[in-house]
Amino acid sequence: MAVTETKSTCCYCGVGCGVIIEAEAGKITGVRGDPDHPANFGRLCTKGSTLHLTAKPDARALFPELRRNRGELRQRASWDEALDHVAERFASIIREHGPDAVAFYISGQLLTEDYYVFNKLAKGLIGTNNVDTNSRLCMSSAVAGYKTTLGADAPPACYEDIDHTRCLFIAGSNTAYAHPILYRRIEDARAKNPDLKIVVVDPRRTDTAEAADLHLPILPGTDVALFNGMLHLMLWEGLLDTRYIQAHTTGFDALKNTVREYTPKMVADICGIKEADLMTAAQWFGTGPTLSMYCQGLNQSTSGTDKNAALINLHLATGQIGKPGTGPLSLTGQPNAMGGREVGGMATLLSGHRDLANAGHRAEVARLWGIASVPERPGKTAVEMFNGLRDGSIKAVWIACTNPAQSMPDLNSVRDALGKAELVVLQEAYHDTETTEFADVLLPATTWGEKEGTVTNSERRVTHVRPALAAPAEARADWQIAVDFAHRLGALLEQAPVAEKLFPYTQAEQVFNEHRETTRGRDLDITGLSYALLDAQGPQQWPFPAGASTGKPRLYTDGVFEQEDGKARFANTLYRATAEKTDARHPLHLNSGRLRDQWHGMSRTGTVAQLFNHVEEPAILMHANDMQRRSIHHGDLVKVSNKRGTLILPAHNSADMAPAQTFIPMHWGSQYMSGLGVNALMPSAFDRASKQPELKHAAVKVEKI
Numbered sequence: 001m002a003v004t005e006t007k008s009t010c011c012y013c014g015v016g017c018g019v020i021i022e023a024e025a026g027k028i029t030g031v032r033g034d035p036d037h038p039a040n041f042g043r044l045c046t047k048g049s050t051l052h053l054t055a056k057p058d059a060r061a062l063f064p065e066l067r068r069n070r071g072e073l074r075q076r077a078s079w080d081e082a083l084d085h086v087a088e089r090f091a092s093i094i095r096e097h098g099p100d101a102v103a104f105y106i107s108g109q110l111l112t113e114d115y116y117v118f119n120k121l122a123k124g125l126i127g128t129n130n131v132d133t134n135s136r137l138c139m140s141s142a143v144a145g146y147k148t149t150l151g152a153d154a155p156p157a158c159y160e161d162i163d164h165t166r167c168l169f170i171a172g173s174n175t176a177y178a179h180p181i182l183y184r185r186i187e188d189a190r191a192k193n194p195d196l197k198i199v200v201v202d203p204r205r206t207d208t209a210e211a212a213d214l215h216l217p218i219l220p221g222t223d224v225a226l227f228n229g230m231l232h233l234m235l236w237e238g239l240l241d242t243r244y245i246q247a248h249t250t251g252f253d254a255l256k257n258t259v260r261e262y263t264p265k266m267v268a269d270i271c272g273i274k275e276a277d278l279m280t281a282a283q284w285f286g287t288g289p290t291l292s293m294y295c296q297g298l299n300q301s302t303s304g305t306d307k308n309a310a311l312i313n314l315h316l317a318t319g320q321i322g323k324p325g326t327g328p329l330s331l332t333g334q335p336n337a338m339g340g341r342e343v344g345g346m347a348t349l350l351s352g353h354r355d356l357a358n359a360g361h362r363a364e365v366a367r368l369w370g371i372a373s374v375p376e377r378p379g380k381t382a383v384e385m386f387n388g389l390r391d392g393s394i395k396a397v398w399i400a401c402t403n404p405a406q407s408m409p410d411l412n413s414v415r416d417a418l419g420k421a422e423l424v425v426l427q428e429a430y431h432d433t434e435t436t437e438f439a440d441v442l443l444p445a446t447t448w449g450e451k452e453g454t455v456t457n458s459e460r461r462v463t464h465v466r467p468a469l470a471a472p473a474e475a476r477a478d479w480q481i482a483v484d485f486a487h488r489l490g491a492l493l494e495q496a497p498v499a500e501k502l503f504p505y506t507q508a509e510q511v512f513n514e515h516r517e518t519t520r521g522r523d524l525d526i527t528g529l530s531y532a533l534l535d536a537q538g539p540q541q542w543p544f545p546a547g548a549s550t551g552k553p554r555l556y557t558d559g560v561f562e563q564e565d566g567k568a569r570f571a572n573t574l575y576r577a578t579a580e581k582t583d584a585r586h587p588l589h590l591n592s593g594r595l596r597d598q599w600h601g602m603s604r605t606g607t608v609a610q611l612f613n614h615v616e617e618p619a620i621l622m623h624a625n626d627m628q629r630r631s632i633h634h635g636d637l638v639k640v641s642n643k644r645g646t647l648i649l650p651a652h653n654s655a656d657m658a659p660a661q662t663f664i665p666m667h668w669g670s671q672y673m674s675g676l677g678v679n680a681l682m683p684s685a686f687d688r689a690s691k692q693p694e695l696k697h698a699a700v701k702v703e704k705i
């Protein structure tokens with residue numbers, strides 16, 4: 001049998017590396033980096049280079065399963081039985097309780113085409129905005145930060161800016177672990193340019209912080225105070241670009257009045273850093289050119305939008321945006337959170353970067369879809385959706401390509417919510433996730449190496465993802481499952497012709513072409529892209545309007561922004577403490593994050609033995625003094641608890657942790673650790689604007705057992 005080679009992308013992080021999949025006799029046998037892909041130029045990290053080892057049938061969901069009554073075990077069913085059952089239950093709930101009694105919880109790991117169809121199914125056919133995604137846990141504060149200041153959800157910089165910058169300001173990101181191939185690019189830039197300064201803002205001394213010229217180990221949640229304090233110093237030091245502020249921005253005077261209060265002494269006290277280090281950071285940033293990179297440390301916070309906006313304020317105040325080597329560049333956690341945002345696959349958004357709250361945008365989408373209207377009622381965002389299941393206002397939930405019983409905050413209440421739901425539909429490639437036990441219906445989906453569609457990475461680059469293999473057993477493409485369901489539901493709701501018209505697709509490319517049309521004239525216009533062009537010319541950055549020959553590597557080069565008056569808006573950001581404070585009973589701060597060689601809940605990476613070589617088992621990292629005070633020795637089992645839950649795991653003495661700070665990796669769930677995983681301890685409090693929950697901080701106590 002001949003070996004076939006198929007160009008695709010890695011399905012893990014938002015760097016979006018290109019891969020070449022090798023397959024033989026119906027099996028994926030190898031993977032290597034695509035030397036032509038501009039995100040990685042042939043390189044892959046440990047996760048990407050072992051992707052072929054994850055293509056194992058034993059862990060997969062391969063056939064539909066169904067139980068008609070709670071308390072029964074699910075049995076294998078045909079696709080017709082399973083989808084008819086779900087359509088009948090959805091139709092009956094919608095008739096009795098209205099469209100907002102059902103909800104869809106989808107994923108930043110879906111392809112753009114999958115996302116588009118689910119969004120249209122909820123908002124276009126059913127008439128509910130209850131469609132949200134695990135991207136709410138990942139990037140929604142970055143979205144809100146961009147829109148508040150720049151007027152559109154568009155990361156202005158690109159990976160190439162790493163080669164042009166003189167100050168790389170990394171905040172709330174362990175890039176070396178979470179975005180390893182981008183980090184290789186940082187190492188290369190540093191080797192070529194010894195003058196490059198790297199500043200890392202992180203409560204932990206991560207591998208990224210270890211390699212920095214300046215590490216600012218701020219206390220958890222104090223980023224806004226830090227950024228306001230830097231702006232205060234830049235004002236005093238004459239580091240601002242007053243001509244740029246005057247010509248291209250509004251709102252600076254109000255912010256100036258605010259940051260006057262953020263004196264170096266006050267900021268150093270709030271953040272727990274030295275005044276001299278604050279001054280160094282302000283000088284390096286202000287002198288520039290400065291590129292900032294940031295991730296969940298800013299986003300997963302009850303002040304996530306303000307953290308993003310306060311950092312963007314620094315770029316606007318110093319005129320460091322739209323020029324080589326400058327600008328804010330949010331690092332997308334998941335491979336296609338960007339694509340999901342583009343199609344408006346969230347409770348607060350609409351297709352083509354439109355806003356649900358905007359009546360004009362709702363009318364445009366209704367016209368594009370050929371329906372009377374898009375519902376105005378706001379949909380439930382992730383935490384609200386599970387609260388709705390618990391209080392009974394939402395009766396049925398359809399979960400696709402994500403594992404909320406491990407990934408949501410306050411897991412005990414999420415599991416309670418799933419248990420109370422009248423119907424849980426789970427569309428998954430893997431059979432045994434934490435969420436599977438709650439599923440009344442399990443629908444087997446295709447996954448990496450089997451799917452066709454597009455993804456967009458952190459630098460707005462769209463890649464055509466191609467299948468190397470046919471779907472295994474009875475698994476089907478995610479968008480196709482949603483289309484099959486839409487036709488059945490339409491018939492039951494006496495809207496069969498509407499459903500036929502809304503969902504005519506037989507190929508992913510038809511979905512892409514329709515999505516493309518919704519972007520016409522918008523900031524992300526991709527009307528010049530097609531599968532054929534992506535195949536012929538390779539991955540492209542948006543915007544790429546019809547008639548263009550290339551995309552734009554960086555945005556706002558002309559100083560014109562997406563706000564109505566064309567000017568960027570300074571956000572008047574105020575520091576607010578974390579939702580939960582430490583106290584005498586719960587005196588330690590708990591942080592969480594990624595390991596280098598694992599991905600999310602380990603459905604995929606957990607099947608590869610060599611990915612446990614880096615870190616074998618979960619542990620809580622603690623400062624030596626905190627361990628000594630509790631008579632805990634390295635390796636001792638400890639109980640970590642607060643009012644939401646308890647975990648039992650080994651404690652490790654770590655020089656990376658400051659006193660009173662602890663860290664548990666996010667990956668292990670109920671099957672590996674006594675308890676449900678670290679998110680059982682995290683609060684469900686969320687940011688007022690972005691609705692993103694604070695997954696990066698809880699107060700806990702640690703006891704030796």
Ligand code: SF4
Pocket residue numbers: 010011012013014015016017040043044045046047048049178179180181182
């Ligand atoms: Fe995959 Fe991210 Fe590693 Fe690239 S850096 S190979 S996208 S996990």
